[in-house]
Amino acid sequence: MHTPEALLFVGPQYTDSRRKSANILRRHFLAALDPLGIAIVSAYLRKTGVETRLITMEDQSKADYASQIEKADAVFVSARQFDRDLAQEVLQTADRLKKISIAGGYGPSFDPEGFSTATARVLGEAEPVLPQLNEDWLSGRSLSPTYDATTLPPFDLDQYVWPDRTIFPRSANPFKQNTQEWQRGCKNRCIFCSPSRMQGGIRFRPPADILAELDNLHLKRGDYVFSVDLNSMVIPKEQLREIFLGLSERGLRWSTEGTVAPLIKDFEINGEKGLLGLMSGVDPKRGGCYSFHYGADDLSSPKVCGSYDKNLNDLEKAVGLFRQFTIPLNLSVIVGLDNHTYPESFFEIAGALTELAPGYTFLHIATPLKGTPWGDRLDRDRKIIDRTSTHYNHRQAVHEPKQMTSKQLQQGYYWLLRTIYSPPMIARSFQRNFSAELFIKNPFLALMVTGIPWQTEAWTSVTELTARGYLDRKVQKEMDAEYQRWKGERANSGNRN
Ligand code: SF4
Incomplete structure (x- = not known):
């Protein structure tokens, strides 16, 4: 047959x-x-x-x-x-x-x-x-x-069918992340986000099913799990505790993406006994969170447009708390939204990231994806200048932004990468985030908290982009000079940068 x-x-x-x-x-x-x-x-x-x-x-x-x-x-x-x-x-x-x-x-x-x-x-x-x-x-x-x-009604995750992982090629990567789904949907509605539109209603898997699937993977202590992803963290606290404890007991190192506001709120109520305490992975024999990725997105606006809990004000608190619990906090930041201006927004972002010194920040160019309110509006307004789909990688400007040219957006993005991931800035960030005490207890986590692996990758990228001629030297020099002036003016007016 x-x-x-x-x-x-x-x-x-x-x-x-x-x-x-x-x-x-x-x-x-x-x-x-x-x-x-x-x-x-x-x-x-x-x-x-x-x-x-x-x-x-x-x-x-x-x-x-x-x-x-x-x-x-x-x-x-x-x-x-x-x-x-x-x-x-x-x-x-x-x-x-x-x-x-x-x-x-x-x-x-x-x-x-x-x-x-x-x-x-x-x-x-x-x-x-x-x-x-x-x-x-x-x-x-x-x-x-x-x-x-x-x-149709959103799929009921109580009926979740475990993915068939036999199709994946064997990997020799010692840091391979075993991806796993915990929830779908998001309470936020960031105007540029397609997952929240595609996934529809908010649902989550029962913790027992999540842990049973992990057991079925026969992972060893120290292996990695990547939860895609927590978004606005709708899983009730008790169930999150069950998952975090289960990961800890199995000695698994895990990472995820999510918003920080629910964790800050939980800390204010429960202190060290709350979720952040459970996520902390200082003891290498137990598992813990080795990377929490927060889409802070817009550092030029008090709140991310379309979100209800992504407030700029929370960022400083979040960076401090994650540092306290030695949980690597990585940010995602976007440039090229409607409210962004050239070159001020790039300077504001560079200034804010210098001040905050999170472990690592993924910098992205805003990309007008179909099906999102922002992407569809730009399409209607004929602001999309490039429709080659492989350029929609969040690193190439494919639209004409509202308050700058697409070339300014592209060069401003490169300038940010160059500025934030210059060797002196990497050294400065390392100093802020490195803990010798943690290094003695858990050297790998101590390095993850500094973001040094990702920062090295970003510096390598900038070096390659420069060597391949993507950076306009004249524009980059002008931005460098203007940034120094901008910082001087801010310092004179009492704002430290
Ligand atoms: S918080 Fe993240 S997943 Fe939710 S709408 Fe915003 S960008 Fe999308």
Whole structure:
């Protein structure tokens, strides 16, 4: 009997072709994250006897997709907006070879037209519609052009099917992060965010199921888990405690992304006995949080537009508290939003980050993604200047910002990277965050708290971008000089920077 085979295509994790050295560092040492969405699709397919194989679509790849697609029965593509152009190639090849193709993920959900070559497109979460789609395919019925989960109630995470991790290639990376989902949805509605729109209602998995899945992975003490992600932390405190304690007892090092306001509030009520105390991983025999990523996003505004709990005022408190509990706090900051001006916003961000000295800050260029209020408005207002999907990597300016040119945005972004990750600034940040006492107890955590691995990656990136001629030397020099003047004026007016 013929066993049907499906090829599962996903986009690359490393999306910046301008920063090759940084991508190598990330791939081998810093972040190795397996894509969970396509692994869930694989789990559903395998339940019905389909064999699956994962293929990562790489930008400028010379891989011969045709010979692989020819031997398969169907092609499933999980695509973000970034992956659209890569996915087109796969879908067109499948079409030419008369193979069934199904596209899902953020890309098709928000831009169905961009994936019109697919036999069928899945809109929204896959789980509510996968059983029907699978049945249609395997019984030989024609597929519907669209399987729309956005009109159905959000998928109940009590029914969560564990991802099929057998599709992931074996990894020799000692820092490999075992990705795991804890919740979906977010209370915030940041105007540029697509996950909160795609995921719909707020839900979370039962702690017992999360811990059982971890046990099933047979991880060793000291292994890494990355929870994607906590967003606005809707899991009730008692259940979070159960998860954090479970991770600790298993000696797992974990990281996540989330907002800091609920943790600050919890500390104000429960002090050291609260969640931050449970997250702290000073004792290397027990697990703990080795990276908490907070999307502070807009440092030029008192509150992130569309959010309810991302306040600029909380940042200083958060950095202090995370330092107190030796939990590495990494920030994400965006440039190029409507309220940002040139060069003042870049100087404000550089000044704020110098003052706060968090472990590490991921700097991003605001990217107008389809399906978000901000991205859709820019599209309507004809402010999008570049539609090459592989440029939507948060590191290239693809829109004309409201109060600067796209070139100013790009060069301002490079200037920020250069300024924050210059060797003297890295040394300064190290001094602020390094603790000899912690280093004696837990050397790895002590290094993570300083952010030095990521800072080295950022410095390598800047060096490569400079060598490859992406930085406009004249503009960079002018910004350097103006920043010195700006700092002088601030110091004279009583604001220390
Ligand atoms: S907090 Fe994060 S996940 Fe939630 S809406 Fe804002 S950017 Fe999106």
